[in-house]
Amino acid sequence: MSAAASTVARPAGRNRYSTGSLPRRINLYTLPGSFILAAAVMGLLGFNWFGLAAFTALIYLAAISGLSLVVENRRRAMDRFIRGLVTSAFLLALLPLVSTLWTVVSKGIGVLSWEFIGTSGGGTTINPDTLELVTSSGALQAIVGTLEITGLATLFSVPIGLLTAIYLVEYAAPTHWLRRTVNFLVDVMTGIPSIVAGLFAFSLFTLILGPKAFSGLSAAVALSVLMIPTVVRSCEEMLRLVPADLREAAYALGVTKFVTIVKVVIPTAIAGIATGITLAIARVIGETAPIFMAASFTDAFNGNPLAGPMQTLPVMAYTGYKFPGQDIALSNSQAWGAALLLVLLVVVLNLVARIIAAIFAPKTSR
């Protein structure tokens, strides 16, 4: 319909320079057509959603490049084919994302309740009526552990990370050996596998405190190793965005470097720094392996990060599946509940990061 309208709107007669082109809205016809064909194929082979999407994409790609090859030319056909291909690549990446979130929400939503959040699991009691062993369920110990360990890790990494970034941006001469070394080492640190960070914390604490030195503090040290490079890089990036004019204006007024940094540079960059730190927290809060190495796991409530194994949400999700208790179904459902809580935490942290960014709109923009 619209194709016809556009033909009418143009001067009558075939334009020599625009001949051989498919109608502008060709996708609107080809895509549903491919979908119907794919549905028919699925009807023959047996239905499944992924097959439907895959066949739709394949038929669409074949149809659009075939049509273009016939009506237009080889170059245009290639162009349309690639356009379809990269769009399918993007849609393909959405599948695992949607599938993961859907699985976690649908599996975890049934477990999630105030009781699950508010009580600590793992205790066993005997039901007086049936004399069966009942395992209590709950994630309080894991929530407290996650918050304490991540909080401690933030407490360690933010000062070190921010001060290092300040050193790199404000103090070090560009060619100074220490600056180049630190830059290099931050890169190295970014590449540390998370499990190696866990092994480091474990080795450190067992060498000092003897075997069985599992503690929340140890896990926090492991997380700091992973978090510091992220914090350094994002703070560095934000400090570099602060215009040199502001610093020069402060120096011109006779303000010292320290006061300039604290009162001018950091406040200007604070939104970005806060965003970067929040995203760094969101990154390490889901780490499983290092916490598992350094803090072990437990079902008992332990609010003291200085001693004894500590449970966290990601580790709870892992152990609930890998080392289930006597009631396997219960352990598995607990794992999903922990996973959902964890995903919620990460999503909230990401949102908070963006809200910080939105509220403290960049003061650098003119």
Added chain:
Amino acid sequence: MSAFPATAHRSSAAVRARPADRIFRLLSTAAAVSIMVILAGVALFLILRAVPAIAANWTSEADLKSGVTGGFPSFWSYVAPLAFGTVWASLIALILATPVAIGIALFISHYSPRRLATFLGYIIDLLAAVPSVVFGLWGILVMRPFLLPMQEWLNTYLGWIPMFSGSVTSTGSSILTGAVVLAVMVLPIITSISREVFLQTPKLHEEAALALGATRWEMVRLTVFPYARSGVVSAVLLGLGRALGETMAVAMIISPAIITSFRVLTEGENSQTIASNIALNFPIATGLQRDALIGTGLVLFVISLAVNMVARLVISRKPRQRRRPTGDDGGKATAAPDPADVLAASDARVSPVSVLHPESVSK
């Protein structure tokens, strides 16, 4: 006029004299030095724990003869198949993820509507935010049964290829399933770095190509790809670095054995990765066995360090000049993308710059 330098001199002397200033400078330098100390500590403590196990005689030491390290004549014969498995699983993941990641990056940078680009980039970054343990659970529950028919098909019809031979898995816990989940996890890293590099293509080159009548794909092939080659290579290498160190998803999905096997569809005889081996055996290991596991961790550290270093070397290297520079600014305009910008995209998974200044990223 003559008073001015004197004043400047006096004020700078005054600046140097402030104690707060000196303390702060000292503090920030100390923080920078502490990075060196921490890294040295990581290496040192791993080595301290690992050396006894590496040096021990594996055939006579009672601790090492049984349990998780049983049946291996030496540390190196224990770590070699693990190192192979780590690289093998990561390579399969990369082969699966790279084309898709480059496609997505291209879609976001050059094909999607401009207004949507930032948002679409954010969706892909969300994939990076999902904790690996959640991907592990998802892999067990969804991916294993989902990939099972495909694996049976591959085994039946392409079984003559050594990779797909052997007795096919019945639960789906093969290295292929693990690699698919790994691929999902490295996808956002490769995508975000490639996207940054693609966006840095000089606008003039792109417009010149379009003005000469190139289709969009030809424009991409002629201007974006040559410019972005080194950036994409290092993006893939950084993705490899991430895949090598990934623990949970692999530990939860793959049903392993410590052997060197190229077969990807089998169960219980898949090559094991270092990280997953540590995670699975650490709780049950004792004494020297733990030290042996820490030794394998050290090997993993060295491998991923090497990969990361190569990635950073590649990206900071200037891309080769075009063979036929076009005009005066041909050489100048094809200068390397700023490594700082690109690496920032990898270090902070979601760059704060993209959050604060969406317009600077999506152009």
